[in-house]
Amino acid sequence: MAQNITPRNFIEMSENALLQINSINVFYGSLQVLWEVSLDVKSGEMVAIAGANGAGKTTLLKTISGVLHPAKGRIEFAGTDITNTNAYDIVEQGISHVPEGRRLFPEMTVLQNLFIGSYNRKAREKRDENLARVYELFPILKERKNQLAKTLSGGQQQMVAIGRGLMANPRVLIIDEMSLGLSPLIVNELFRALKDIKARGITILLVEQNVWRTLHEADRAYVIETGRIVLQGNAHDLIEEEEVRNAYFGT
Amino acid sequence: MKLLSDLASPIVIGILMGGLYVVIALGLSLVFGVMKVINVAHGDMVILGSYLAFSAITMWGLNPLLWLLPSLPIFFILGILIEKYLLHRAAKMSADAALIIAFGLSLIVQNASQRIWTPQTRSLFTTYSMTTFKIGNIYIPLVYLLDFFAALLVMAAVHQFLKRTYLGQAITAASQDRQTAELMGINPSRVYQIAFGISMALASIAGIFYGLTFPFNPQSGNPNLIIAFGVIILGGLGSIGGTFIGGMIFGLSQTLGGHFLGPTGQQLVPFLMVLIVLTIRPQGLFGR
Numbered sequence: 419m420a421q422n423i424t425p426r427n428f429i430e431m432s433e434n435a436l437l438q439i440n441s442i443n444v445f446y447g448s449l450q451v452l453w454e455v456s457l458d459v460k461s462g463e464m465v466a467i468a469g470a471n472g473a474g475k476t477t478l479l480k481t482i483s484g485v486l487h488p489a490k491g492r493i494e495f496a497g498t499d500i501t502n503t504n505a506y507d508i509v510e511q512g513i514s515h516v517p518e519g520r521r522l523f524p525e526m527t528v529l530q531n532l533f534i535g536s537y538n539r540k541a542r543e544k545r546d547e548n549l550a551r552v553y554e555l556f557p558i559l560k561e562r563k564n565q566l567a568k569t570l571s572g573g574q575q576q577m578v579a580i581g582r583g584l585m586a587n588p589r590v591l592i593i594d595e596m597s598l599g600l601s602p603l604i605v606n607e608l609f610r611a612l613k614d615i616k617a618r619g620i621t622i623l624l625v626e627q628n629v630w631r632t633l634h635e636a637d638r639a640y641v642i643e644t645g646r647i648v649l650q651g652n653a654h655d656l657i658e659e660e661e662v663r664n665a666y667f668g669t
Numbered sequence: 670m671k672l673l674s675d676l677a678s679p680i681v682i683g684i685l686m687g688g689l690y691v692v693i694a695l696g697l698s699l700v701f702g703v704m705k706v707i708n709v710a711h712g713d714m715v716i717l718g719s720y721l722a723f724s725a726i727t728m729w730g731l732n733p734l735l736w737l738l739p740s741l742p743i744f745f746i747l748g749i750l751i752e753k754y755l756l757h758r759a760a761k762m763s764a765d766a767a768l769i770i771a772f773g774l775s776l777i778v779q780n781a782s783q784r785i786w787t788p789q790t791r792s793l794f795t796t797y798s799m800t801t802f803k804i805g806n807i808y809i810p811l812v813y814l815l816d817f818f819a820a821l822l823v824m825a826a827v828h829q830f831l832k833r834t835y836l837g838q839a840i841t842a843a844s845q846d847r848q849t850a851e852l853m854g855i856n857p858s859r860v861y862q863i864a865f866g867i868s869m870a871l872a873s874i875a876g877i878f879y880g881l882t883f884p885f886n887p888q889s890g891n892p893n894l895i896i897a898f899g900v901i902i903l904g905g906l907g908s909i910g911g912t913f914i915g916g917m918i919f920g921l922s923q924t925l926g927g928h929f930l931g932p933t934g935q936q937l938v939p940f941l942m943v944l945i946v947l948t949i950r951p952q953g954l955f956g957r
Contacts (some may be wrong), residue, residue: 483852485848485851485852504851504856505851505852506851506852506853506854506855506856506857507854509852509853509854510854514852515852517848517849517852521846521848521849521852523841523842523845523846523849523850524845525841525845525907526838526841526842526845530832530838530841533835533838534835534838534839534842534850534853534855535853537835537838537839537853537854537855538853538854541854542835582853586853586854
């Protein structure tokens, strides 16, 4: 069943968490965007964060990957405190962030974009191995490897973005608005790829406005509203939850 | 036929001299592309490179080309220090602050040069300074040829570095999207230091070849800066090929302008070209 957060089940859920976020407050300047947000992701899970536009989903992801830092609270990854670690150091520890809007390096080729994903020292050693896996996942990228990123279609760009994220050799892959602006066919293909990635033991944290779809794909989900986690639980249970149905599916 | 044979000389000289302008412009272009800082001290750094070579020649009788070996690391390290302790701090405040720091550096280098080397005009005079080749009816000074080959070498080296190394790709990535570069594990502060260091090393190469080609004094930096701006505007930012074409156009319009319109044309035509490109294609011929 979906549950509202209580201290007790928070502790329960925290056991064996790979990524653990403990009541963080995040500000943009003087504007508070996240309020006491807690969340945890266990190794091997696919966890979704669902919510409307402007709810703070992207901010939450940016705080996890170190682009932003919380004013209060604590973020732990694999037992290490990463609350104030720089974004460029967090990658090497094993969190790879696929940003909203793909954000490929437009004037670089597909292959160069993938290679730069393996910039961190640990990933460099496994570069060729990871590249082979990315090509296996998205064969089209092998065909397009020498094409400039900006010349690809939106779907292919998203594949490069996910591939680039995987090249960092992550334990957790964070993906922000993967399906935004893409056709349902492509979205299906991408979700299939996510299942593959998960089957390889990589933990996935997914943010989506496409709540319906996300809840069907994820193991667990958090629903965020105006900067606060309002619901959390097993993704399939959340689909049945009345509040979710009313807010997102209009039924 | 007469016109053609008359033009051969300004064309060849224009292209060769354009090579020197390419080397001067590359460092400026790199720093602007990566850090979005207009390093108005770049021309003065070039001349500082000329002066240090001048001292090395007069004190130790070194061949200026041999002086390249110590000059490159000296300028590279100087660049890293300037970025780390001055520009970086200023850039954190605002882009204007970084510009003002660069302007301050320009004044410091100009006045220090005046103090150390006097306002007198100098040149890097060597045994081959006066050597010329005669090809057909054209006399080509050896140093012009050196300028051109230096340009080709420097371009190839910078291109290979940016394309083939992780660090070079990190610089390229950071210049296209800084925040995403951070998500790749790239430390932007480090990238900026390296980029500025390389830009300074390029300035020192430019300085040595400039000194071999033209006489210089402490005020020679600003004209160089303006030429570098012209080259970048013509070719477009962020493309080494574009900078090369920009340098060629600038050199050619100087010599051809001089050929047809006299010394006024030599000054006027290149900047007229810059103006035309700015009007028709503001991002430069090869710009994005």
